[in-house]
Amino acid sequence: EVQLVESGGGLVQPGGSLRLSCAASGVTFSSYEMNWVRQAPGKGLEWVSYIGSSGTTIYYADSVKGRFTISRDNTKNTLHLQMNSLRAEDTAVYYCAREVDLLGFAWFDPWGQGTLVTVSS
């Protein structure tokens, strides 16, 4: 069974930095594309970033471009999200999710349990 477990969330001041991790098990991690998705308190889902299986193809939502960096370590089955210049509006639960691709169609399954990031002074 595929399991994704996020860590690294917490309280940080505006302008600060935080590094999230997502540990994968039960899957050949290096074969899969991965994504980060966030959800502000009481709000909907917002896609944040994508990384290809080898780590060379990367995309970001405009809201985090230039501030966040996605990366992966396939030797350690781990996905990361480095978050710099954090703002109050980055406060959210951050989920990592495996991307499943079939015949050109893509969806997210499974998702981790999420880690809460709170940006506040």
Next chain:
Amino acid sequence: DIQMTQSPSSLSASIGDRVTITCRASQNITSYLNWYQQKPGKAPKVLIFAASSLQSGVPSRFSGSGSGTDFTLTISSLQPEDFASYYCQQSYNTPGLYTFGQGTKLDIK
């Protein structure tokens, strides 16, 4: 960017009701549309991918339809465990640049 608009934003229904949630894309996304269910405090779970394909293990009372810009998620007979929030997601621009609808909260009438 592709925008996704769900309706309604919230919905009250009773056990056994047939429920339909709509998702509209700002441009043609053919069948690149997924549906997720999220219960309070839990991670989302995929129900439907490629507009109408039922994810393994998901009850057959869930179904998806549509193509182009207009899509629907239908629950044929609501069960207690179905009260949750539902989100559509476009994957037309894969890889990356995915967009979710704003969500529909389904609660008990």
